[in-house]
Amino acid sequence: MKSRCANLLVEYGGIRIDTILKLGGEGGSLTLIGKKNDDGGWTFFRESQESAMTDVLDEEDQDLLLLLNPRTRMIGCDLELALKSLGRHWKQLRPVEIHPDFRWSMYKLVIESRVSNLYHWKKICLKNNPLYQLAEWISSSKHTVVLSGAGMSTESGLPDFRSRDGWWRNMDPHKVANVTAIEENYELFWGFYKYRIETVEQYSPHIGHHILAKWEKNGWIHGISTQNVDGYHVVAGNHNIVELHGNIRSIRCHYCGRSSDVADFLNRLNCSSCQGPLRPNVVLFGEMLPDNAWNQAFQWFHRAELVLVIGTSLQVAPANQLPCLTSGHTVYMNMEMPEELDPSFDLMIKGKVGQLLAELDEMLDYIHSGKEE
Known part of the structure; x- marks a missing residue:
């Protein structure tokens, strides 16, 4: 870590530097x-210029006094140490600019201390923060629903099919995840889904799944419609779930529909009733979504006051039409922002799903604690 930081200092003149915190x-x-x-x-890095800020310093801030010149110095890779290097009174100075990635973490540090300029910190950290805006919407919404996609699963370790690095780049989905593949190329179909089931079982829900389960328990969200077939939302503790594309760990006969065990499919057995081929109970290309799942999702989104679209590229119909049903606020959260994405979303927040939900969860706890008053 130290060697990387040292090398970066040498390259300083030719790299992009962002403002993290500007105090004035x-x-x-x-x-x-x-x-x-x-x-x-x-x-x-830290930058300083001579100023009248010396009147907030005392003898214990001698290190900071040395910084009051136009020079730029590297301080390392730890945010807490970087902030400490600004002096003991940095929270008392007026914030001018804060990088969006650090607004909430800065504000948490500020509210732990009694500062006379809390209004200025709150204005920059919260009022201009799209995540905090979303936290306020969640807190006030009487009916919030979620549409989740592959971005929820990839952070658990599962490969994505539709991202730039997804499986579909090396495999034609219409040849392997198709109804006709069961009858015309069952060996390929079985091998593909055997691997997918084994992969799903190797991983588990991440913090984002557990946060959504907590929100359901607290009454902050009222239903999740998911395009994922891994079942992680259920494992994490959500109950109001619509699995639009089915569940890969649910097995049935392709011919008679009789339920079977996952082990039977993995061992390449046939249906015990009609000897037909077994398959995961997922929606394949060429099949319609289950009526009960679609109808439930349709009702949820039609009456929603707030819709959270999390971790999906919205390329698959008809699930991609669900956000259009609401007359309330719509929010899109994903690591990637597709070029063809509908620009009508009220908020579009880019980032890792788990990190975004974790920060939102802290904000919701803060709002409901009454500390923001």
């Missing part, structure tokens, strides 16, 4: 800047 006063400023690394972490 009359006549000068103190700025924490940073470079985002390939692994998602940050390397931090």
Whole structure:
């Protein structure tokens, strides 16, 4: 880590540097800047200019006094240490600019202390924060529903089919996930879904799944319609679930519909009743969504005051039409922003689903604690 930071300092003149935190006063400023690394972490630098800020410093802030010049210095890869390097009174200075990725973490540090300028911190950290706007919508909504997709699963470790690095790049879905494949190329069909089932069983729900289960328990969301077939929402504890495309761990006979065990399918057995081929109870290409699942989702989204679309590219019909049913707010959250995405969403938030939901959860707890008053 130290060697990487040292190398970055040498390259400083030719790399992109973002403002992390800019503190100002009359006549000068103190700025924490940073470079985002390939692994998602940050390397931090600090900039300072001579100013009237010396009147908030005392003898214990001698290190900060040395910084009051136009020089830029690297301070390392740890945010907490970077903030400490700004002096003991950095929270008392007026915030001018804060990087969106750090607004909530900064505000949590500020509210732990008694500061005279809390209004300015709150204005920048919360009122201009789309995640906090969403937290307020969730808190006030009487009927919030979720549409989840592959982005929820990939953070658990499962391969994605439709991202730029997904499985579909190397395999024609119409040849393997098709109704005709069961009868014309069952060996390929069975091998593909055997691998998928075994992969699903290797992983488990991540923090985002558990947060959605908590929100359902708290009454903050009222239903989840998912395009995923891994069953992780149920495993995490959600009960109001519509699995639009079925569940890969549910097995039935393709001919007579009789239920069977996952082990029977994995062992390549036939139906014990009619000797027909076994298959996962998922929606294949060439099949319609189950009427009961679609009707339930339709009702939920039609009466929703708030719709959260999480981790889906919205490329698959008819599930991609569900957000259009609501007259309330719509929010899109995903690691990737498809070029053809409907621009009518009220909020579009890019990032890892688990991290976004974890931060939202902290905000909701903060709102419901009454501390924001």
